[in-house]
Amino acid sequence: MKTQLLTWMLTVLSVAALAQTKTRNVVMISVDGCRWQEIFRGADSTLFNTKKYRQQDSVAMNTKYWGKTADERRSKLMPFFWNTIAKQGQLYGNRDLGNLVNVRNKYWFSYPGRSETLCGYYDEKINSNDYPNNPNENVLEFLNKQKGLEGKVVTFASWDALSRILNRDRNGMLVNIPGEQVKGSKLTEAQKLANELQNYLPEYFGKSVRFDVHTYALTRSYIEANHPRVVHIDFADMDEFGHHGQYDSFLDGAHYVDGMVAGLWNYMQADPFYKDQTTIVIYPDHGRGIGDRWTSHGTSAPHSNETWMAVIGPDTPVGGEMKSQSQIYQDQFAQTVAQLMGFKFTANHPVGEPLKSVFK
Numbered sequence: 001m002k003t004q005l006l007t008w009m010l011t012v013l014s015v016a017a018l019a020q021t022k023t024r025n026v027v028m029i030s031v032d033g034c035r036w037q038e039i040f041r042g043a044d045s046t047l048f049n050t051k052k053y054r055q056q057d058s059v060a061m062n063t064k065y066w067g068k069t070a071d072e073r074r075s076k077l078m079p080f081f082w083n084t085i086a087k088q089g090q091l092y093g094n095r096d097l098g099n100l101v102n103v104r105n106k107y108w109f110s111y112p113g114r115s116e117t118l119c120g121y122y123d124e125k126i127n128s129n130d131y132p133n134n135p136n137e138n139v140l141e142f143l144n145k146q147k148g149l150e151g152k153v154v155t156f157a158s159w160d161a162l163s164r165i166l167n168r169d170r171n172g173m174l175v176n177i178p179g180e181q182v183k184g185s186k187l188t189e190a191q192k193l194a195n196e197l198q199n200y201l202p203e204y205f206g207k208s209v210r211f212d213v214h215t216y217a218l219t220r221s222y223i224e225a226n227h228p229r230v231v232h233i234d235f236a237d238m239d240e241f242g243h244h245g246q247y248d249s250f251l252d253g254a255h256y257v258d259g260m261v262a263g264l265w266n267y268m269q270a271d272p273f274y275k276d277q278t279t280i281v282i283y284p285d286h287g288r289g290i291g292d293r294w295t296s297h298g299t300s301a302p303h304s305n306e307t308w309m310a311v312i313g314p315d316t317p318v319g320g321e322m323k324s325q326s327q328i329y330q331d332q333f334a335q336t337v338a339q340l341m342g343f344k345f346t347a348n349h350p351v352g353e354p355l356k357s358v359f360k
């Protein structure tokens, strides 16, 4: 009897605790293959000065991204991260301080990384980027089933594998991938233009990916027109430029993602629907190697299981650059997002624990 009472009290307490968040909307942003090294140290001097990794004008690149100290370089590379998130939110993953973020999976590439993050679960069977529809349920489809959130959970992706990773065939969520236009009878002019631009973008990296700027245009115009509650954006430029060994464009990729996140945050903070009740969480799907292995990732590139995470929103205490010697994993992000939205994520598999330090 005592045990029953205790269980009942704990249930009441946990429901009460879950209901107390201020977050009503969440934006999850994945940045494919963005290393923690660039986030926390800025441009890497060796790679930056290696001719074969550079195609753009070196004077212009120096002005854009070079500085004597890591502080200077990282602020130039990612001004929104260091001027806004570092002052109002939290940045995890500076290994120079012993603050560790890792993927739990043993593969260190894209489908397994995203699946781990979005499902909150590392499944050993998910071992290929060509893996068919994901059998594991993800936090987005969980949220999409909750009262008031139905049809208000959307994904815009620069890589077409997201349709399989999120298994849209199973859950019917809007998962917009390269080559697809946003449909609807009442599209705004901005949405129509974003749709049209897709016809004219160079297929620089092939048909399975599109440039992040276009994914952003589709996302931003959709948000302004429809006010979704949960937005998931999947950016891919950095990984593509990384594999091509173009370090200058890889840095541009980081800089532009930073700018697009800033644009989104500033828009949301000016819109009463989102203002002060929206949390943005940003992370990669894996890291990359170091030295000349920076172009690659996977088990052949040591250190590419090292990642990072940024968060800003009304429930997150100011922590800035997190300095505690601690370890977190990507499989904890899904439950953290669910908890921010006031839910406990349950699925057809176990789910990683939420990150306590993200909450006040």
Ligand SMILES: [Zn+2]
Binding pocket: 032, 033, 109, 110, 111, 239, 285, 286
């Ligand atoms: Zn990747």
